[in-house]
Amino acid sequence: MSDKPIILYVEDDELSRQVMQMLVVRGMGNPNLTIWSSSENFQERLSQLTQKPTVILLDIHVPPYNGFQMYEMLRKHPDSHFHSVPVIALTASVMNDEVAQLKSLGLDGVIAKPVSQKAFPQLLQRVINGEKVWHIR
Amino acid sequence: MSNRIGVTLLIFFVLLAVVPLTLVGILALNVAENQARLQLASQLQTVADIKSVELQRWFDDARTTLGQTFVDEIQRERMFNVLSQDRDWSRTLVQLNNYIRVALAAQFTYTELFVYNLKGDVLVGTEATRVGTNISSAPYFSPSLSADYVQPPEISADQAAVTIFITMPLKLEDGQIVGVLAGVPNLEGMRGVFARNPGLGDTGEAYLVTDKGNLLTPSRFEGHPLLQTVQSTGIQEALSGNTNSSGYQNYRGREVFGRYQPVSFLKGALMVEIEADEAFRTLRNGQILLLLATILSTLLAIGVGTGITLWITNPIRHLTEVTQRVRGGDYSQRANVQRKNELGELGISFNQMTAQLQSLITGLEERIAARTRDLAIAAEVSKDITTELNIENLLARVTELTAQRFDLYLCSVFRFDEETENLSRAATSDRKGKQVSFLESVKLPLDAEPSLIALAARTRQTVNQGNVKASATYMPVRDYPNTQSELTIPMILGNRLLGVFDLQSDAVDHFKPDDVKVLTTLAEQVAIAIRNAQLFTEAQVAQKSAERANQVKSQFLANVSHELRTPLNAILNFTQFVSSGMLGDVNDEQIDALNKAFTSGEHLLSLINDVLDISKIEAGALELFIEEGIQLSEEVEFVGDTATSLLKNKPVQWKVEIDPNLPPITGDRQRITQILLNLVSNACKFTSTGSVTLKAVWQAPNVLISVKDTGPGIPLEEQNLIFAPFQQAKLGLKHGGGTGLGLVISRRLAEAHGGRLWVESAAGLGATFFVELPVVGNPVPVTKEA
Numbered sequence: 040m041s042d043k044p045i046i047l048y049v050e051d052d053e054l055s056r057q058v059m060q061m062l063v064v065r066g067m068g069n070p071n072l073t074i075w076s077s078s079e080n081f082q083e084r085l086s087q088l089t090q091k092p093t094v095i096l097l098d099i100h101v102p103p104y105n106g107f108q109m110y111e112m113l114r115k116h117p118d119s120h121f122h123s124v125p126v127i128a129l130t131a132s133v134m135n136d137e138v139a140q141l142k143s144l145g146l147d148g149v150i151a152k153p154v155s156q157k158a159f160p161q162l163l164q165r166v167i168n169g170e171k172v173w174h175i176r
Numbered sequence: 177m178s179n180r181i182g183v184t185l186l187i188f189f190v191l192l193a194v195v196p197l198t199l200v201g202i203l204a205l206n207v208a209e210n211q212a213r214l215q216l217a218s219q220l221q222t223v224a225d226i227k228s229v230e231l232q233r234w235f236d237d238a239r240t241t242l243g244q245t246f247v248d249e250i251q252r253e254r255m256f257n258v259l260s261q262d263r264d265w266s267r268t269l270v271q272l273n274n275y276i277r278v279a280l281a282a283q284f285t286y287t288e289l290f291v292y293n294l295k296g297d298v299l300v301g302t303e304a305t306r307v308g309t310n311i312s313s314a315p316y317f318s319p320s321l322s323a324d325y326v327q328p329p330e331i332s333a334d335q336a337a338v339t340i341f342i343t344m345p346l347k348l349e350d351g352q353i354v355g356v357l358a359g360v361p362n363l364e365g366m367r368g369v370f371a372r373n374p375g376l377g378d379t380g381e382a383y384l385v386t387d388k389g390n391l392l393t394p395s396r397f398e399g400h401p402l403l404q405t406v407q408s409t410g411i412q413e414a415l416s417g418n419t420n421s422s423g424y425q426n427y428r429g430r431e432v433f434g435r436y437q438p439v440s441f442l443k444g445a446l447m448v449e450i451e452a453d454e455a456f457r458t459l460r461n462g463q464i465l466l467l468l469a470t471i472l473s474t475l476l477a478i479g480v481g482t483g484i485t486l487w488i489t490n491p492i493r494h495l496t497e498v499t500q501r502v503r504g505g506d507y508s509q510r511a512n513v514q515r516k517n518e519l520g521e522l523g524i525s526f527n528q529m530t531a532q533l534q535s536l537i538t539g540l541e542e543r544i545a546a547r548t549r550d551l552a553i554a555a556e557v558s559k560d561i562t563t564e565l566n567i568e569n570l571l572a573r574v575t576e577l578t579a580q581r582f583d584l585y586l587c588s589v590f591r592f593d594e595e596t597e598n599l600s601r602a603a604t605s606d607r608k609g610k611q612v613s614f615l616e617s618v619k620l621p622l623d624a625e626p627s628l629i630a631l632a633a634r635t636r637q638t639v640n641q642g643n644v645k646a647s648a649t650y651m652p653v654r655d656y657p658n659t660q661s662e663l664t665i666p667m668i669l670g671n672r673l674l675g676v677f678d679l680q681s682d683a684v685d686h687f688k689p690d691d692v693k694v695l696t697t698l699a700e701q702v703a704i705a706i707r708n709a710q711l712f713t714e715a716q717v718a719q720k721s722a723e724r725a726n727q728v729k730s731q732f733l734a735n736v737s738h739e740l741r742t743p744l745n746a747i748l749n750f751t752q753f754v755s756s757g758m759l760g761d762v763n764d765e766q767i768d769a770l771n772k773a774f775t776s777g778e779h780l781l782s783l784i785n786d787v788l789d790i791s792k793i794e795a796g797a798l799e800l801f802i803e804e805g806i807q808l809s810e811e812v813e814f815v816g817d818t819a820t821s822l823l824k825n826k827p828v829q830w831k832v833e834i835d836p837n838l839p840p841i842t843g844d845r846q847r848i849t850q851i852l853l854n855l856v857s858n859a860c861k862f863t864s865t866g867s868v869t870l871k872a873v874w875q876a877p878n879v880l881i882s883v884k885d886t887g888p889g890i891p892l893e894e895q896n897l898i899f900a901p902f903q904q905a906k907l908g909l910k911h912g913g914g915t916g917l918g919l920v921i922s923r924r925l926a927e928a929h930g931g932r933l934w935v936e937s938a939a940g941l942g943a944t945f946f947v948e949l950p951v952v953g954n955p956v957p958v959t960k961e962a
Binding site: 052054055057058061062065066131132133134136137138139142151152153154155156157170171173174175176 | 733734738745749750758777785792799801803844846
């Protein structure tokens, strides 16, 4: 196991995917990043992952499923690894009821878009350490 | 119940009876005792004097008797011759001895007689043993040579006998003393003087004591033989030469009162004594009598006192008891004092007073009960209607309850229409609480006549018509012809006439002044309820439209925010990727341009964030994401970066002073940082020279953070303005940028943490912003601000 986190990112917006890729792979020098552009067959694809992610970042609007549904699938996945892996919403929707809904659902945090290059590595580390992170500005 | 007056009176009586009696008695006894002592002393002195005189007489007699020894002149001459001429007198002496024996036998006073010359030679004597001896060594010898002398009693060595010598010098005609005649008297004679004790009762006695303390005369009492050595204070006093009377313990150990005096020729003492018990027996009897009298009079005083006390206090006590029962609320109590004196008058006055009180209170209670009942009904009706916000229901309810509870023939509410100036019947109820409808027109112009309702509305005065049949102003109603009296009350709120409260009774003069008061109060309550219902309806409409508008606004903001954030994510990050050289070399000019683009993007983001925050706050839906153990120093680092970049080209120093003892904070990490960032970036923007200082100190139970700048400061009149939404102080506008929401949001965030945010500043003196945060966060929901 590498000491760099294994990240799974689900995002339908292409620009956001590119930003994340540059930020993580080139900016943080971490090659353990898997990016999915849709949530199709989400559960099956999770089972097929060779490297089990240590943190999962979800956009809230990734058809066909939304973030809440994906979170449900993760936590009810046959592989119990996905029952405890930290799950963060990475979203541009930061109105109260949306964030509160995510929080009450049990997500480990919310990071608002736009992602701050300065803050992101630190936030990621805190999530992996088991902290809840609510970075909604 | 205490009976203090009784006890006081009784004590008074007893004192009055006993004290003077006791005082007089003691005084009298004292006087009597002194008198008795004086009398006794005088009595004893008399006895002593008599004894003394008798004793003296006995001695005088004895001396006379002695002097008559040589009554025969021939024998006398012979005796003188023998004594004065020194010759052989053998024969003469025989004759003289014979003679003297005859002389002794001729009297009873002496037991022995003898004569001695100046040398002490006993020449003649009755006792053969003494004749021929020389007595010059005897104590009486030398005094006897010059004058008559009595030798004080001399007790023999075996204490069996006592001897007294009485001597008499024998003188020639020319006075020359040639010898001495001596006699030993028989002391029985002397003792006879003391054998009787007249005036000395059963225990008194008079006796003589020798200088050695021997009884010279017999004791009256057995067991005290002659010559016994006796002792007492009195004897000592007398032997010391003192004469007096006093009480002391005598030789028998008895308390006596005695007279003592010395008897000089005997060198002894004369004692007259009587036992104190006997002497003062009368006095003791007096004391006992006095004691008995005192006890008797005390008992008498208690008896009489108790009687009088009860006679006085019983009515008082009775009055007190009755008073207490009256005070306890039983006004039917009456006092029973059958006396024809002041107490009787007091009882009568008391009863009159209580009777008045009773009638007063009974009347008052009845009135209060009636009034309370009416008020309770009015309150009940008021309470019932305040919860009803539908006006039609409200008025129906008011009329029903009022008619029913006050037992009225009819109760109606007329509403006034300000536009048409008409009164219209809104609700009418009969006494069963049923709504009734009317065939007649329900519209009533304000100037309608005759109409008590229109009159009340027009004059804005309550109209109370006690007998409508006799009134010209009353307009009968066909369906309800039994109305006898009517009360119409205008319902006015502020200056607005809302309507008329109309109450009708089928009894003449039904509405009394008290009823009018209660019903007027009720009418006021109805007016308020009508107004409340109107306002509520209006408010409901307004609130619904406002809520709808707010929902639209929130949705709009959410959409705009989302739509702006997604492209901003690309803009901000790509400019940074490029400027950091990640995507290939860039020159300084390009970096500068990219940074400007980045900063602008960030500014746009902060505007979006501020607008979102304020809308959350206004919606009362700001939520904090609380975590524990926030180290302020870590957050300050991040703020410091911003400060440093803002102050890059200005001569302003950035200082951080964090108390090393600062405990970790519980709160929303991002929001706390947001506050600090807002305050620091404001300070940096407004300060052109000097310093910006961020300071955090521990002031249990709070952390106090301050951001101090040396900028232009904020005038007092603008200090409130900077915390109002969408307001920017003049300077803020001048410096441009920002929504003017930062401080508003920061303050609300601080408050949401259970803390405070405020500013201290004056124009030209810089500004210091303070944030006080409880260490253990106590977040409260931020409510919508009016």
